[in-house]
Amino acid sequence: MTKNKGITYTVISCLAIVSMVIGLFVYSTVAEKELTNDQYKLLKFYQLNTKRDLSAFSLFKNNEEFTNADFLGKWDLVFLGFASCPDMCPMTMQKLSKTSDLLSQKEGLIDKINFVMISIDPDRDSPERMHEYATAFNSDFVGVSGGIKDIYQLSLNLTLPFTPIVNSKNKDYDMDHSMNLALIDPQGKYYGFFKTPYTPETIAEALESVIKFAK
Template identity: 30%
Template sequence: MKSNHLFVLILSISALALGLWLNYSLSAKKNDPPEHTIDGLLWPQSKILTDFTLTDQHQQPFTLNQLKGHWSLVFFGYTHCPDVCPTTLMVLKGVKQQLVTHQQETANTQYVFISVDGHRDTAPVLANYMNYFDPTFIGLNGTEEQIKGLTGQLGVVYMQVAGSSPDNYLVDHSASILLFDPLGRMIALFSAPHTVEGITSRYLAIRQFLNKEYL
């Protein structure tokens, strides 16, 4: 009789242990970040920025607060860029046009061009350049120290290449488009070459994938 009681006790303890293990496993699985296959998405390893200050084409300050509350597609370049920059800005213009059909869910999207050539890209120059592509695009510049402080946080690289005169030079720079979420975190990095369809589809997929996080 005692052996039967002992057997039942062992079974009960085993069942309890199995139940606790299953409950723990399911809870751990539930708390794991959902998997994704979206090219360029960094989440959940998002990059958190410290505050910064730049100046827009209207000579108004632009800080981390201006990224918050928006989804921001950001590109670093310069107005004298012969190829990559105008091509990428045309892609972003096309993305904006594509998103018209998704206006309700993407109305809080902004497009930001940050100059890595503060010497030549003054506010009036940036204003003219942005107007050529889209007047709603935000053009930013800053001192060398301000730009390096921001690019250093983001892993964006650039380097001036000497030209025929002090005002005639090129700037080698990263060609990626960065995506920031409404909390001001870098959430994705889209590597070149860029297409309107590629950026639009990945952006919408990321918005849909992370929608619950911002509800």
């Protein structure tokens, strides 16, 4: 009788160990993990090896000052463009609006990120105009304008180059600028960027992983 009990206990112990091993395997298989660098690259997202500080700047959103402090506390996805842009800028803003909609479907994500459009054309884009332009795509989007010097320096910090045009006699000019998107972390540091071509789906997938797992 005692021998049978010993065998029973041994079998139960073995089954418990096997169950635990299977459970750990299943958990490691299905548990969410941060995307790898290769997976990020397939989504056109590139994380910097070392996060970068941004130079101090002073711009305006609507009638309020917009500074480095506004990049603290949340992730910020930044696009540099201009309101008179005939095609690429509105197309990009539509993509970002769709991205915002996709993130809104994931619990707790949309509250952790801001979408910011900064004008590279302050001669034509007042802070008020940029506010109206950005919020036309999404009421939560932020439109920013200000002095060309601070805007240009910020563009260099974020590796979003453009060719400034100041005091042009031709008021119908176009502008050359990067269509990439810069991602700033909640500490206000340049974290990474999305390189064209991107879609709302690829942006949202990469952002979900970054927001959930980035340290």
